[in-house]
Each structure stands twice: as structure tokens, then as C-alpha cells.
Amino acid sequence: MKSSNLYNPFTKIAGFKSFIIGLTGLLITSYLAFLTGTHFNGLLNIDFAKDADYWVFLTENLSNWLLMSIFMYASGLMLSKSKIRIVDILGTTLLSRIPLVIAPLFRILPVFQSFVFQSWEMYFIIGFYLVSLIWTIILFFNAFKISCNLKNEKLIVSFIVSILLSEICTKLILKIVI
Amino acid sequence: MKSISLIVGICILFCLNSFSQDLRKLGDSEVDKSKVKIAQDFATNYLTKSKNGEAYKFKDEAIDAVKNQFTEESQKNVYQQVKNQVGDFKSLKYAETWVQGSNKSFQIIRFMGDFEKSNKNLEIRVVLNESGKIVGFFIKPWSDMLN
Numbered sequence: 001m002k003s004s005n006l007y008n009p010f011t012k013i014a015g016f017k018s019f020i021i022g023l024t025g026l027l028i029t030s031y032l033a034f035l036t037g038t039h040f041n042g043l044l045n046i047d048f049a050k051d052a053d054y055w056v057f058l059t060e061n062l063s064n065w066l067l068m069s070i071f072m073y074a075s076g077l078m079l080s081k082s083k084i085r086i087v088d089i090l091g092t093t094l095l096s097r098i099p100l101v102i103a104p105l106f107r108i109l110p111v112f113q114s115f116v117f118q119s120w121e122m123y124f125i126i127g128f129y130l131v132s133l134i135w136t137i138i139l140f141f142n143a144f145k146i147s148c149n150l151k152n153e154k155l156i157v158s159f160i161v162s163i164l165l166s167e168i169c170t171k172l173i174l175k176i177v178i
Numbered sequence: 179m180k181s182i183s184l185i186v187g188i189c190i191l192f193c194l195n196s197f198s199q200d201l202r203k204l205g206d207s208e209v210d211k212s213k214v215k216i217a218q219d220f221a222t223n224y225l226t227k228s229k230n231g232e233a234y235k236f237k238d239e240a241i242d243a244v245k246n247q248f249t250e251e252s253q254k255n256v257y258q259q260v261k262n263q264v265g266d267f268k269s270l271k272y273a274e275t276w277v278q279g280s281n282k283s284f285q286i287i288r289f290m291g292d293f294e295k296s297n298k299n300l301e302i303r304v305v306l307n308e309s310g311k312i313v314g315f316f317i318k319p320w321s322d323m324l325n
Contacts, residue, residue: 037322051290051299051320114274116201117325178297 008142010092019087022094026061029101033057036107042170046103046129056178064170069093071162076148079158084148092143102132201324204275214272217287217304220312225267228257240312260317265295270302276324283308290320
């Protein structure tokens with residue numbers, strides 16, 4: 001397996017195939033998040049609390065993915081001259097979220113289920129979350145680049161705007177729904 | 179080079195661990211059930227009374243500082259604030275016990291509280307001293323990170 005596939009698998013997997021693989025990943029991540037109490041309330045946030053039902057964890061993951069896709073799609077429609085397929089955006093953004101499974105996966109271990117604030121367990125989990133977050137953002141970027149066929153400033157600025165808007169809207173929606 | 183990195187890593191972990199206030203979560207077999215019962219009875223009675231608009235009357239289950247802090251007035255104010263945010267108290271369920279210090283001088287007993295308007299459980303925390311008296315009582319958002 002080429003290392004480039006780890007951060008840009010979209011030249012090989014896209015469309016409906018990436019949608020199915022990504023959706024499976026999102027459902028597994030949400031279930032593990034529920035089991036371990038790992039909240040993804042926004043892309044750039046993680047919280048540890050076994051305090052809610054499965055639907056809360058699923059809503060957190062779904063809302064961020066959908067909003068990210070909507071803003072990327074809107075950016076593509078406005079800025080790209082190419083034809084953009086919504087299934088490509090939905091599928092590749094779903095696939096990009098797979099690394100987020102790392103933190104809840106670690107939290108299955110008893111030592112990470114509940115711990116003290118500022119303990120080594122906390123820093124360990126947050127450290128791995130940051131690695132998975134950076135990986136996810138790189139995947140998002142490549143997904144956006146390929147699905148919307150954007151380049152240079154247009155690509156970078158619209159990507160940052162999409163991330164920020166999806167983050168703000170996710171927080172607002174989760175505040176209303178949950 | 180690798181061994182230096184390993185030593186530095188271990189030192190950082192020890193330093194980080196020293197921030198954690200010497201707290202330890204008790205395993206199920208280590209938990210003193212009688213203390214959990216004291217905490218659970220107190221928290222349930224307190225919150226049920228508050229829900230019914232009454233004030234909880236302390237006897238000898240708490241230290242004086244707690245009795246002085248939880249006046250009739252403050253009990254009503256605190257419950258009203260909680261009710262405004264998450265609705266009325268419904269029930270609570272034991273979650274876990276932590277101890278502070280090697281001699282288990284303080285027991286932090288944590289319950290998950292269910293409230294009418296909230297989709298998330300809140301933490302109801304009762305802290306007991308060595309003699310089983312209540313030295314702290316808190317209602318806060320639940321977190322798996324003890325703070």
C-alpha cells in the first residue's frame with residue numbers, strides 16, 4: 001500500500017464506493033463514541049462524557065459531516081468551472097472522517113474510560129485525537145480539491161471558510177437539537 | 179538518541195501525572211457500599227425536597243460548613259437555576275467512587291442525574307470525609323475527566 005493512499009485515497013476511491021465505506025466508518029465511530037462517551041461536538045472539538053443516548057453521538061457526527069459537505073458543495077458550485085457531483089462530496093468527506101475513530105478506539109481500554117483532568121491519560125488521548133484530527137483535515141482538503149477541482153488561492157480560502165462555517169453551524173445546531 | 183527520547187517521554191508522563199491531585203478511582207470490589215448509600219440517600223432526599231419546593235433539613239450527616247452554606251434560601255436559588263436550565267430532577271444512578279490520598283481520606287461519590295428537559299445526564303457529586311460526613315455537594319455537567 002502506497003503511503004500517499006493514507007492522505008489521498010480519492011484518486012482510487014470516490015463516488016458511491018467512498019460513500020458506503022465512509023458511512024460504515026461514521027456509524028462505527030458513532031457507536032464507539034457512544035460506548036466510550038467520546039463527543040465530537042464539532043470537528044475541532046472532543047469531549048469525554050458517558051452522559052447521553054446513542055442518537056446524541058450519531059447526531060454530532062452526522063451534523064458535522066453534512067454541514068461540511070454542504071459548505072464544500074456550495075463553494076464548489078460558486079468557484080469551480082467543473083461539474084461537481086454531490087455524491088463525490090458526500091462520499092469523500094465521509095471517508096475523510098475515518099481517522100476520527102482513533103480516540104474512541106483507545107477509550108475502550110479501561111484506563112481511558114474515566115480519568116483525572118490534566119493526567120497523563122488525558123494528554124495521551126488528546127494527543128492521539130490531534131494526530132487523527134490533522135490526518136482528517138488533510139483528507140478533507142484532498143477530498144475537496146479532487147471533488148471540486150479547485151486550485152491555488154480559491155482552494156485554500158474556500159476550504160478554510162468551509163471548515164469554519166461548518167464548525168460554527170454544527171455548534172449552533174447541536175445546541176438547539178441536544 | 180532513541181533512549182534519550184524515551185527517558186524524556188517518561189519524565190514528561192511523570193510530570194503530567196503529578197498534576198492529577200493524587201486521585202484514584204476505586205474498583206467495584208473496593209467501594210464502600212455503606213458510604214455510597216449515605217451519599218445516595220442524601221442526594222435523592224435533597225433533590226426530591228427541592229423539587230417539591232421544600233428545603234432539606236440537615237441533621238448530623240454533614241459538617242457544619244456544609245450546613246451553613248446550604249441555607250433554605252440558597253437551596254431554593256440553586257435548584258431554581260438548575261431547573262431553569264435542565265428541568266426538574268427525575269432520578270439518579272450511582273456511577274463511580276474516587277478517593278483522594280493514600281489513606282482514602284476523602285471519597286468522591288459520583289452519580290448520574292436524570293433531569294426532565296435535558297438529553298444529557300448531569301453529575302451529582304457527594305464528597306464524604308473519613309467519618310462518612312458530607313463535606314461537599316455539587317451538581318454539574320457530567321465529564322469522564324474528574325475535575
